[in-house]
Amino acid sequence: MRFADRVTAGRRLAGRLLRFRDEDPVVVGLPRGGVPVAFAVAQALHAPLDVIVVRELGLTADQLTTAAEAGQAELRRRAVRRRAVRARVPLRGRTVIVVDDGVATGSTARAACRVAKAQGAARVVLAVPVAAPTAVTDLAASADEVVCLQAPAGFRTVGQWYRDFRPVSDEEVEDLLRRAVDDRPLRDEEVTLLQAAVTLPGHLTVPGAPTGLVVFAHGSGSSRHSPRNQYVAAALNQAGLGTLLFDLLAPGEEHDRRKVFDIPLLAGRLAEATRWLSAQPEAAGLPIGYFGASTGAAAALVAATRPEVGVRAIVSRGGRPDLAGAALRRVRTPTLLIVGGADDVVLGLNRRARAVMPGETRLAVVPGATHLFGEPGALDRVTLLARDWFTTRFAREARVSTAARAPGTRTG
Missing domain, CATH: 3.40.50.1820 (Alpha/Beta hydrolase fold, catalytic domain)
Structure with a gap:
């Protein structure tokens, strides 16, 4: 099944994640493509939204955390320029739902899960709309739970499972992070x-x-x-x-x-x-x-x-x-x-x-x-x-x- 776009995929993914709604979760997206998916999930769960930026692989947990914080700081600097200042959401002691638009090899998702755990997450859930079957199996060791809507045998790339897979810009990411703050329910x-x-x-x-x-x-x-x-x-x-x-x-x-x-x-x-x-x-x-x-x-x-x-x-x-x-x-x-x-x-x-x-x-x-x-x-x-x-x-x-x-x- 192909998804219309990332937001639609996020809404369908959210349906499998509603059971976490009462756990006061934090939803984190992997820029850039994972953020629109994560935004839809965060809205459905009425949870805060943040990002985890993983710039390099093969690093220690501390090095991964430093790299992620550097990426988040850059996003915050850009947000300040647009008068959309937002504080980083603390992960310590929380259920953290790591979201991407799909997983091919799993290396980025695996690193993001390690970052979340290094920052004190009590539980890490990796959630994606689509993934390669081998990646789902491999990622089970990196997260406390993996939620994947489909792992098709014919998987080649993430983009093949979306009708609209246009690139996501930094400006779109910043806008979604701002809207996630502004759209908190009354x-x-x-x-x-x-x-x-x-x-x-x-x-x-x-x-x-x-x-x-x-x-x-x-x-x-x-x-x-x-x-x-x-x-x-x-x-x-x-x-x-x-x-x-x-x-x-x-x-x-x-x-x-x-x-x-x-x-x-x-x-x-x-x-x-x-x-x-x-x-x-x-x-x-x-x-x-x-x-x-x-x-x-x-x-x-x-x-x-x-x-x-x-x-x-x-x-x-x-x-x-x-x-x-x-x-x-x-x-x-x-x-x-x-x-x-x-x-x-x-x-x-x-x-x-x-x-x-x-x-x-x-x-x-x-x-x-x-x-x-x-x-x-x-x-x-x-x-x-x-x-x-x-x-x-x-x-x-x-x-x-x-x-x-x-x-x-x-x-x-």
């Missing part, structure tokens, strides 16, 4: 939503200078831990959107099939979660959207018809809009229905739903994808479609609000 924490006698856990992430918020309505048998929804949420965070992933069902309820398909119940809980989110200080004045999957999409559509909710955009991934019943004819919120081209039954249900929905509705078919979008590149396509749908609709909302506030504008 809020990133586990939250608890109390609804009647039910406690629903969730995770709220609000990036700096957010332009909107998206509430995730998970499908049957899924939760806020869904790797697919977490992957999409991480990409939305990188695009400046806040996300709330929460469980529509409490522990113990997820095995009750009546509640799993009780769309009015799920829609009511989603509406309550939306009201809770609207009351948070970070949400003041921001548009809110829904991202629904499977039965969660039906709940999102029903909740959106409630006038007190006021959501501005909806995205359905492999959704069951038919379960929204008569409410479909009242949905006027701009809605994007994303369905896999090989998901024949659900595709038919979405086509029929689109025909009766009165508001702006678009059907996007991902060729060859099945219900869970597990095929190579399928979830990336879903992510890009969702990101663009939310950002364009939220931007439209912002323009309308600005026009309404302009002097001389009539609103009556």
Whole structure:
């Protein structure tokens, strides 16, 4: 499988690294090509980003550390010239995730792992999107763990596994390091939503200078831990959107099939979660959207018809809009229905739903994808479609609000 570019590869890699999110990790990239990959990983894990520069090989650990620090100092000197001063991230006692865009021989990655350990890292994880099979085996002795998305037998060069493998400049590296500092989230924490006698856990992430918020309505048998929804949420965070992933069902309820398909119940809980989110200080004045999957999409559509909710955009991934019943004819919120081209039954249900929905509705078919979008590149396509749908609709909302506030504008 070829990656579209380094950032896309980083997002896919981040999906395999989310388990380290609670370990307060540091992500370090290997300049230059590894930094865009590392940036995407750091954003998904909400971790600090730094670089390890290895200029020479065959050195002792102390010499490698000195060489790496010299390279980092040069990057910092350039950053100072651009008024983007940043302190070096200490590695001592931390889980350090060393990231590159790929590994051919492994010599640079091996040296970087040694540098991280010499600087006191408690645990070193080497993470790459692609590597030569022999390199993966050899690197197991240099890191505490190696995470590699693919090690194809036909590996010749790293570049052959990217459609866009253009060189990365020093200026791009500096910009990503600056953005990693500026984009620290305003809020990133586990939250608890109390609804009647039910406690629903969730995770709220609000990036700096957010332009909107998206509430995730998970499908049957899924939760806020869904790797697919977490992957999409991480990409939305990188695009400046806040996300709330929460469980529509409490522990113990997820095995009750009546509640799993009780769309009015799920829609009511989603509406309550939306009201809770609207009351948070970070949400003041921001548009809110829904991202629904499977039965969660039906709940999102029903909740959106409630006038007190006021959501501005909806995205359905492999959704069951038919379960929204008569409410479909009242949905006027701009809605994007994303369905896999090989998901024949659900595709038919979405086509029929689109025909009766009165508001702006678009059907996007991902060729060859099945219900869970597990095929190579399928979830990336879903992510890009969702990101663009939310950002364009939220931007439209912002323009309308600005026009309404302009002097001389009539609103009556």
